[in-house]
Amino acid sequence: MIDYNPEMFFPHEKYRDQQKETIQKIYQGMFNGKPYVLKAPNGTGKSSIGLSSTLPIIYEKGKKLVYLCRTIQQNDRVIRELKKIKKKQSFVSGIAIRGRNNMCINELFLKDNPSMKELMQLCQRARKTETGCKYYKSFFNKDSEVENDYSFSYNDKLSSIIEEFSSKIIDTDELMRVCKERKICPYYMIKIFLSQVDIVVCNYLWMFHQQIRKYVFLEDLNTTLDDIILIIDECHNLPETVLDINEEQISLNIVQNCSRLLEKYSKSLAKSIHYKDFQQFGKVVQDYLENVEKSIFLQLEEKKKYITTEGSIDITGGLKTFLDLLNIKTFEKFGEILESAKAYAISIHLNEEIETSRKLRNWLLLFINFWSHWLKILSNKDLKKIHYTGYFAKLKTEKMQLYLHIKPFSPMRYILPVLKNNFSSLHMSGTIDTEIYANLTGLNNFKNGYGSVDLELPFSQENRLVIIDLDVTSRSGERNLEMYGKYNQKIKEILEIRSGNTGIFAVSYDFIKNLNLIKLGKNRLEYIIKNDCKRTLFIEKRDYDSFQNAEMIKKFKRTPKAVLLGVFGGRNSEGEDFPGKEMETVICVGFPFAPPSPYLDKKEEFFDSKFNNNGWKYAKLEPAIRKANQAAGRSIRTEKDIGVIVLLGRRYRDYRHHLSNWLTDKGVLKYSGENYGKLRNLIMNFMN
Ligand code: SF4
Incomplete structure (x- = not known):
């Protein structure tokens, strides 16, 4: 009998600081079904920690691991880690699954750009008729004696793909390529593998949409919730994502x-x-x-x-x-x-x-x-x-x-039934307020509580400078042409000194539009970036799909002295990594409170009633802080990264105690503007 233990599944040669003891602690707690929250900033290797602490449990107890991520890029990272683990333990099997809208290859349906729900309906009906979808037909049992039998059959085409992939950690892109070549639906092909593998990597929807979980996912996995261990990566997104999913x-x-x-x-x-x-x-x-x-x-x-x-x-x-x-x-x-x-x-x-x-x-x-x-x-x-x-x-x-x-309003309504009924769960994030998260998800309702580990940023303080500039604000009452001009001048000041790749994240696309108002003349942001600072500008677009955005980001990373202009809470300020020279400076433009909305006001009222009159903190402040922490963290991804992060907005000073510790450590955080020194001087001193 194999004695499964975390070391067997650790994908790297050496442990980083804090890793070994964290893995042991989580492994022991989760072995007995206790949920855990892991607060792990950049560089702590949280995917390796998550996998090494949970894999011995699934093999020991005969469970499945469902690893939930938010983006395709994050899925791919987990698959890469699993491939390394498989080199050590060949019995490990895993697959990443994407949504139907990312896997469907039926050109006829895709050309109208249907929503996820609409594509599901089209696909559902197409599968019920012989003429419906040619890529699905490959699954039919052609020799069936039953009239209109559209059930799966393991024909030669299918069997050859199954044989080719079943000994691998299945890379979705590779499987999609093979399926396209052989004209077979990759989405349904992947579903065949789901019941056979031990680890499934997917997004939150599969687990937190009640109908999808119950009638599709668990059936495809051929298991029940109590036989699942969950890892929820970037879990700070979970409460809001489940509300969106169920809207x-x-x-x-x-x-x-x-x-x-x-x-x-x-x-x-x-x-x-x-x-x-x-x-x-x-x-x-x-x-x-x-x-x-x-x-x-x-x-x-x-x-x-x-x-x-x-x-x-x-x-x-x-x-x-x-x-x-x-x-x-x-x-x-x-x-x-x-x-x-x-x-x-x-x-x-x-x-x-x-x-x-x-x-x-x-x-x-x-x-x-x-x-x-x-x-x-x-x-x-x-x-x-x-x-x-x-x-x-x-x-x-x-x-x-x-x-x-x-x-x-209530994320707990959708999250708690999953957490209560699965075997155990690990919630991981670099930017999380554990107490707020536990209240929103219902983790604090567990009779025996939940475990938590809070890791330090493992990089030297000398490698980073954080500045809060007090001359500007994005407060709605103070937004005017003069303020937009001031913001642009601040950005110019930074770009003139910091010549490496830079990310600028603003509070909204409308705010970006205002930084580029014609009335600003040569003080427009785009003019300054391209003409005064001679930089190549990449602008994130709100209607880009994930592939268009990925193409743009690839070009940005390859271009020296490039500037990326995007928004807080967007794909690039949260889901994307920019290590080393890919992003040396981050400029946060304004404090990212969501614009006023009746939904948020009602949500605040609801949270007031639930959390001791702390509705504002739960509904409005915490999401803004999370977005700021996420955007600021883009530039410091490895111990060698030397990053400058400039937070342009007075409100960062007001709410600094809520920001991640690594941003506000003594010796790291400085102020500019008002009665403090100039932004330029602080950056020059740091660089010298
Ligand atoms: S069966 Fe596959 S290819 Fe055909 S419509 Fe459905 S998802 Fe698309």
Whole structure:
């Protein structure tokens, strides 16, 4: 019998400081099912710690490890570590799985750029018909005697891929390449491996979307939650991500499409039960949203300083107002209308597909599902307390899109059932307030508590300088042309001295737009970077997909003296590593409080009631601090990195006690502006 122990699974030759004892501590605690929080800044090797402390447990106890990351790049890093471990222990098996939208190769469906949900619907239907998806057909049992048998069969094509990959740690890119060559769906190919491997690397959605976990993921893994050990990497993202995952939305575009279809079929389906009521309800919702849209356009035209792009709708009163207009007296009646509408939603959709000879999204069903969800929450007083309903507008590829949405407040509702029922979990982050995290996730509800380890940044203080500049602020009342100009001058001052690659992270894309206002003339940020400082500028775009962004970042890293301009909380200020010369200076432009929003205000109220009147801290301050810590940490990734981090904004001084210790250590943190010295002098002194 093998005596499994953490050393067997440590992927490197030597341990770094703090690693060996941390691994032992976590291993012993988790062996008995205790969850752990590991606060581990850059350079502590947290993936190695996570894997070496949990792998002996899964092999000893016959469990599976599910390693959750946020981005594809983070998944790839874990796969690289697993490959190293496999060289030591050949029995280790693992795979990374991505979402259907990243793995689907059906060009026909992808060309309309469907959302995740829409692609799922298209794929679901395609798999049920012989003509549906040619890449799925390869899985069919061609010799089956059963009519319409579209179940998997282990034919030669499949078996050869399984044979080729089953002895490896499966690299998703490689598997996708092979599947594309052999014209077989990689998404369903990966699912075949899921039940066979011991370690699965994926994003949070697989575990924290209730339906996906229950009806897809656990079934594919062929296991139950109590046989799973979870690692949640960059876990500071988990509370907000689960709320996003479980948010329901419907766009004005969808509502308009529904109205169009209902009008088109109004004659032929007029006698269908509740057809008229349903059609009129669609029209009322459309009118409401179009009025909201008009008012936003008006504000934009009038160049109002603050544009109201969000509004709450009372879950009961709002729906009642709509129904009163139609003389629908009760919510029960509305429920009946929605129920009857499902039948003609399906028949209209089928008809449309035949008419257009195209696979189409079922707009009507999306609309019905959204309102059924609204009704479900409205009818349950506990659910009502923890949900927000309203509208919001967002700029998607420079065009405004208006949505209705239903968003939960309480991350614990989605996280705790997973944590309570799995074997054990390890939560890892470099920027986490452990107490807040434990409250938000429900870890503090565990009878025997949770373990925690807080590691120090292992790099010398002499290698970093952090400056808070007090001359500028991003406070909304003080945002004006003069302030934007001041920000640009500060950035110029830094770029003139620090010639290496630089990351500039601003509070929002709108703020970046304001730093580039034409009225600023030669004091515009882009002009300064390109002309005064002669630097190559790379600008992160909010509508880039992950591949476009990855291409841009590759070029940035290869270009000497380049400047990357992005936002806090974006892909590059959080998910990406820039070691060594890839980013020597980070400039944080403004303090990243989220813009005021009715959702956040309600969330604050909810957290006030839960956490001893600390709602503001939980809903607003902690997310801002986390974004600042993350962005600031981009430049110090290894012990050799020498980084300058400039925090441009007075509020950094007010909230400095909440920032990561490594940013505020004595001897590291300096101030410039106001009565302090010049920014330039501080940087020059550090460099000399
Ligand atoms: S079966 Fe695969 S390739 Fe076909 S639509 Fe679904 S995910 Fe895309």
